[in-house]
Amino acid sequence: MVDTVADFGNGPTWTWLVAAYFYFTGLSAGSFVLSTLAYVFGMEKFKEIGKVSLALAFTLLVLAPLFLIAELEQPLRFWYLLFAFNPTSAMSWGTLLLIVYPLNCLIYGYFMWTADLKLTKVFGAIGIPLAISVHGYTGFILGLVEARALWHTALMPTLFLVSAIVSGIALLIFVLATMNLFLPEGKRYAERLIFDMGKMLVWLIVLDLFLIFTDLLTMAVGSETVYAHFVLLTQGSFSLVFLGVELGLGALVPLILLMTRKTVASYTLASVLVMIGIYAMRYVVVVGGLALPLA
C-alpha cells in the first residue's frame, strides 16, 4: 500500500489545439491522396473529384499551423522554427514538410487546372510521399516520445495515417454532398462518386479499427503504466470519448449506415460522424496521453 502524499513537479502543456493540428494535417493528407487517385494512379472514375480534393488539401494545410501558433506561449516566435534544424527532432522535419508540401500542392494544382496531365502526374506523384510525411511525421512526434506510454508505440504513425485517409474520404463525401445542394442540376457531382467513396470508407474504417484493436490489446497486457492508460481509455475519464465517440459514433454507427442504407443522406451522416470520431481519436491520444501523471 503506497500513497503519494506530496508530489509537486510539472504538468504537461499540450491541449486540444495540438490534436486539432494533427486532425487538419490528416484531413489534408487524406484529401491529397484522393486527388491522386485519378491524376496519378489513372483511376478515371475519380477524375471529377481531383480538383475539389486538392483545393481542400491545400486549404486545410494552410489553416492547420494556426492551431499550433495558438498553442505557443509566445506565438510570435513560431518563425524560429524556420531558422534552425535538429535532424533528430521530428518537429524540425515537420517544419520542412509544412513548407515543401503546400508548395508542391500549388504546383500540382497549377498543372491540374491548366490540364497539363503529364506534369500533373509528376507533381502529384512527388506529392504523395510529401502528403504521407506531412501527416506521418506527427505520428512520429508522438510515437518517439518514450515518456508517454499511450504514445510510445510503433503503430502510431500508421494509425495516424490510416485515420487521416478515413477522415479525408469522409470529408470529401460531406463536401460533395453539400456542394450538390447548392450546385445547379447539370453541374452536380455524380452520386456514384459518393457511393464509391463510401465503399472505400468502409474498408478503411475496418482497417483503422483493426489497428486500434491491436494497440488496445497490446496495452491491456503491457506494463503498469501502459495498462493504466488502457484503463483510462476503457473505464476511466476518457472512456466516454474513446468508446462512445471515437469507436461508437465515429466508427460503428457509420459502418452500419454505410453498409445498410445506401442513400446520399445516410452516407453524408456517416461521414460527419466519422469526421467527429477521427477528431476524437486525436484528442484521446494527445490529451489522454498526457492525462496520467508520470512517476
Place this chain on the structure above:
Amino acid sequence: MKKEGKTRDQKKAGLGIGRREFLKKAALGASAVGIASITAPGKIVAAVSENAENNGGKQRRNLAMLIDLRKCVGCSSCATACKSENGVPLGVFRSWVKIVEKGTYPNVSSHFLPRLCQHCEDAPCLRNCPTNATYKNDDGLILINEDRCMTCGMCVSSCPYRARFINPETEVADKCTFCAHKVMRGELPACVDACPYGARIFGDLNDSNSEIRKIMDTEPVQVLSPERGTKPKVFYIALNRSTAETMGGKYEELG
C-alpha cells in the same frame, strides 16, 4: 478547361515552351533555395557554437549529482533554496521533493525523493527540440538558450522526469540548470549548499579524485527509470523502488 487561341504546336513554337520550362526550373530552384535557407542558418549557428564550446584540449567535465536518501528527511530546504536562488515562479518547479507514505496505520513509514532535472546523457528533450534551444554544454549540463526557444512544449512532453515546464514569467521553456551560473564560478548548486544533512554531492564524474566519483565506485547507486534509456546523471543511494515508481495518485482513482 481548354484555353482558346493558339494550338499546342503554335505554343511550342512561341512562348508556350518557354513558360513551361521556366516554371519547371523555378519550382526546382525554389525548392532548393527553400531547403537551403532553412537548414543552412541552423548549420552555421551550430558550427559557430561548436567553436565557442571548444575548451582547448582539456578533458571535458561531466557534472553529475548524487543524493544519499539515507540522509534525506524531507525538509525540502533544497527545493526552497532552488526556488529562491533561481526565482522560480509559483506553481512550477525546477526542484521538488516527492513524499510517499507506505503501509497502514499504525505500521507506516514516510519516504522522501528529491527530484530535479537529471541532465541525462541521452536526453529526450535534447533529441526533440526543433530549434536547438536545448543544448548540452562542455560540462555535460543540459541548458536552454532562451533566445531560441519558441515555446512549442515538445521538450516538456518528452521529459519522463517532469523536470521541464514553460516558465509563466519568462515565457520560455525552463528547468533545473544545476545552477550553471554558480557552477561556472566554481560554486555548488543552491540545493547542494542548502541541504542541512549533506545528502547531496555534486561533482565531475570524469575526475577520479572527486567525491562523487569515489562514492560511485564504491557504493551501490540507483537512478530513476533506467529502463527508459535516458542515462540520467542524478544518482541515488538507497532509492526505494515503490517511492520512485508510484504515480502521483492511486491506480484505482483513475478517471
